[in-house]
Amino acid sequence: MDNWYMLALVGKDRPGIVARITGTLFEGGGNVGEASMTRLGDSFTVMMMVRFDGDKHALRALLEPVSQPLGLQLHIDNIDGRLHQHVEPDVRISVLGADRAGIVAQVTGAMAEAGLNICNLETDVGGSEAHPIYIMHIEGQALHGVDRLHDAAQALLDKGVEVTVSEIDALIG
Amino acid sequence: MAVLEILRYPDERLKSVAEPVAEFDQTFQDFIADLEATRQSAPGCVGIAAPQVGRSVRVVLVDVSTKPKITHHGHLALVNPEVTAWDGFTVGREGCLSVPDFTGNVIRAERITVEALDQFGGSVKYEMEGYEARAVQHEIDHLDGLLFLDRLVSRRSDLFRRKKYQKSGGEKG
Structure with a gap:
């Protein structure tokens, strides 16, 4: 069994x-x-x-x-799962900024539309109670290419959310 | 040329400190050729170190020329290499032929100076950066019995280099 x-x-x-x-x-x-x-x-x-x-x-x-x-x-x-089914993320997305309602939905919504498949997402709220800051790190796969995600990040910045997209190119040595 | 067997973690031989090369005879040239054939037999592999095939000598081969949009020195055979200068640090994703089916984030120097002998015993010196510098540091670690597993950093921390976006400005009506 x-x-x-x-x-x-x-x-x-x-x-x-x-x-x-x-x-x-x-x-x-x-x-x-x-x-x-x-x-x-x-x-x-x-x-x-x-x-x-x-x-x-x-x-x-x-x-x-x-x-x-x-x-x-x-x-x-x-x-059905078993071990050794790792999905390799090829992109990392960071969101830093003042905390406010809807930030996760706004970022992940835009990124999903641009072809992001999330493998791992972690967030923290830091700062003080009066002035919380929001920190989110996502690792995922850019199913439609990284350029689409850069465009989405640019559009989010224009709406006041600071999002950065970095490519992950795993080095095999 | 022959493709050699790759040792896999937790093989104890991967943890030993390798010996300097003293003889640059035909036997050594044949070994370099076999080591290169072994590297090329692994898809996407940009570097290999002699201890990974069970030879405890200070030789690494690196070739990142297949990667787009980076500066590099082509195919490098570094014998008895020493990193003589470091500058900056950066996080990147690494995997290893000796650690299949796992990748992780590792901090490396952004720019290094490497002094070594070439495969015929002549002195060489390279200044390198980014992906190539990362590959050389990863391989030299093998000569000192270290794997990238010894240097993993948390996914929660964000030390990645960020792309900077500029606000598009409000000229559009």
């Missing part, structure tokens, strides 16, 4: 979440593949690919005795 699952766990952050969850998986015969885990606000979020011999119900039964006392919401999906 070679069943892959996507696990999502979200709850209030506290020490030991990752160790408890992955320890339980390991002891139950599961195998963690690729994962993305981060603290957002005061929550901790986990997304991970897990290989597990049993079905979805068995996986839930294994994890719930640990996830529930930790206050974590657990979501499990069957996936």
Whole structure:
């Protein structure tokens, strides 16, 4: 058997979440593949690919005795995925500026129209409460070429959003 | 000429410090030819270092001439290379024949001066920048037992060179 699952766990952050969850998986015969885990606000979020011999119900039964006392919401999906399916981003987009409502929608809307497929997106809000600044980094694929994204960035600048597009040309050596 | 076997991480031989080359005899010339054939057998590969094929000697080959819109010195065989000057820094995406199916962001000097011997033992000195300088630094790292994995920086940090956009101005009505 070679069943892959996507696990999502979200709850209030506290020490030991990752160790408890992955320890339980390991002891139950599961195998963690690729994962993305981060603290957002005061929550901790986990997304991970897990290989597990049993079905979805068995996986839930294994994890719930640990996830529930930790206050974590657990979501499990069957996936076709396996490892080594990396999509290589060829462009990086940065957005810096004063925070205001709608900035993500405005930027990603324009970029999607120009052919951007997002692989990874991270944002932070810094500055002070009175004067927040917004920082967003996107890595993705320019499906219609980078020039289209430069044009979109130029159009966004004219609307007051500072967006920069950099090509990623991975060096293989 | 022969295509040589590429060592893959975590092969311990990739972590050793390579020895300087002293003999520039026919055996050495044949090795350079094999190393070049090995580089060319890997799609998109712009550089290779002798330790990647299990030869612990200080030789790197770099050729970034296939990349558009960059300055470069064509095909380079650098023997016992030393970086004698650095200037600036830049982040770029790197991968490696010895680390398949993974790329990551790495900080390198933007401009370097390299002093080395050519494949026949003559002294050479190059000033280089950008993509070529990155490739040479990546390959010289192999001679010191370092992989780009040892130098990864977070995706969250943005140290990429940015394209500057100018506001288009309000002349249009």
